[in-house]
Amino acid sequence: MEQFEFSYPARRKVPKRSHVGVVGSGDLEVLLEPLEGSTASVCVRTSAGGFQKIWKAVLDRFFSRYDGAARVEINDAGATPGVVLLRLEQAVEASEK
Amino acid sequence: MSEPIFSREYLKRRSFIELSARDRAKCLFDSQTGRELAGPFDRIESPWLPLQNIVPQADDGCVVMKGIIGGQQAVVIAIAGAFQGGSIGEVSGAKFSSALDLACLDNEKGVRTNAVLLLETGGVRLQEANLGLAAVAEIISSIISLRKFAPVISVTAGTVGCFGGMALAAGVSSYVVMTREARLGLNGPEVIEQESGLEEFDASDRSLVWSITGGRQRYNQGLADVLVDDDAEQIAQTVRHFIARGIPTVHRSEQVDRYRSRVAALDTSRQWSPEELYAWANHKRKEQP
Structure with a gap:
């Protein structure tokens, strides 16, 4: 298991928290909670070792479009970048509803 | 063998198996009365998995919801089969048995509270060995205490199935509901093959595995009370039916x-x-x- 922390600038409040996904093979769970201030912080725990650069690239891309101030926790069981992005978008959608 | 079913009605149904543990639990309650207890944001996760370099899940793979089913109080406990094979660890087991014990207390106070267990589990979580075993023993004892007051309904829908100590939990419950896709057994197929050899049971033969441990055979053997389709509404209806029926005169395990x-x-x-x-x-x- 590897653990990383990332942070990104944010510009707006997030309406509510959301939880999506499951820590099952090839999948992940995302917990998204509103945060005070103007940053988004991300904590990743992943079962697949050696992919820190790819996580950074995936999250950089996601946060180039997402500007909510949130604490995001990811528990990953070897999801591909595509699945990670879909789950993140699903978490955002649920938090805006 | 029965003919395969490809009817329009069957395709239109809402699959129960394809739902997450949380959504399975939610769909059983009357008009969205289910509310989650000790949910993922309470972060009661396993302290043992990270020590063994395994990523934990925020709810430890156990969803507990309280609400109204068929006009009566009910607690639904759903195991997420996708997380660690739905195995029971210290935390998920404690959530499971505590929810049953609280239901038991409510019953003692005169508030009839039923329990529905959605079992997709391989049994004890091996990484939490003794704590997991203790947790399963507590779950079984909590079910036996509760079933005197109100029915405990076990549903195994598939496709993980219900094995190991949790098959005993299903065995002591008041009613067992299965689909054809579900499986029920004490030892899983791999364990039987490993212990008794390939001639005894070929665990790679999925057709053989399902035809022995699957819902159709288990229902016929009297180990399940009803065989249902993989249909969320039909399963919810079946649960309401058993809640209305109440405690059986004699439990299966008696x-x-x-x-x-x-x-x-x-x-x-x-x-x-x-x-x-x-x-x-x-x-x-x-x-x-």
Whole structure:
């Protein structure tokens, strides 16, 4: 298991928290909670070792479009970048509803 | 063998198996009355998995929801089969048995509270060995305490199935609901193959595995009370039906002589095909309903 922390600038409040996904093979769970201030912080725990650069690239891309101030926790069981992005978008959608 | 079903009605149904544990639990309650207790944001996760370099899940794979089913109070406990094979660890087990114990307390106070267990589990979580075993023992004892007051309904829908100590939990519950896709058994197929050899049970033969441990065979053997389709509405209706029916006169696990005599009557000196076993159990069921 590897653990990383990332942070990104944010510009707006997030309406509510959301939880999506499951820590099952090839999948992940995302917990998204509103945060005070103007940053988004991300904590990743992943079962697949050696992919820190790819996580950074995936999250950089996601946060180039997402500007909510949130604490995001990811528990990953070897999801591909595509699945990670879909789950993140699903978490955002649920938090805006 | 029955003909495969490709009817329009079947395709239109809402699959229960495809739902997450949380959504399975949610869809059983009357008009969205279910609310989650000790959910993922309470972060009661396993302290043991990260120590073994395994990523934990925020709810430890156990969803507990309280609400109204069929007009009565009910607690639904759903195991997420996708997380660590739905295994029971210290935390998920404690959530499970505490929810049942709280239901028991409510019943003692005169508030009838039913329990529904959605079991997709391989049993004890091996990484939490003794704590997991203790948790399963507590769950079984909590079910036995609760079933005196209100029915405990176990649903195993598939496709993980219900094995190990949690098959005992299903065994002591008041009613067992299965789909054809579900499986129920004490030892999983891999364990039987490993212990007794390939000639005894070929765990890679999925058709064989399902035809022995699957819902159709288990229902016919009297180990499940009803066989349902993989249909969320049909399963919710079945749960409401058993809640309305209440506590059974005699629980399955109290009928020791009945089931022991069946096991004794089976000639285990030779291999039985799934069809032979089905016909034999069917005959027994008619002879001794």
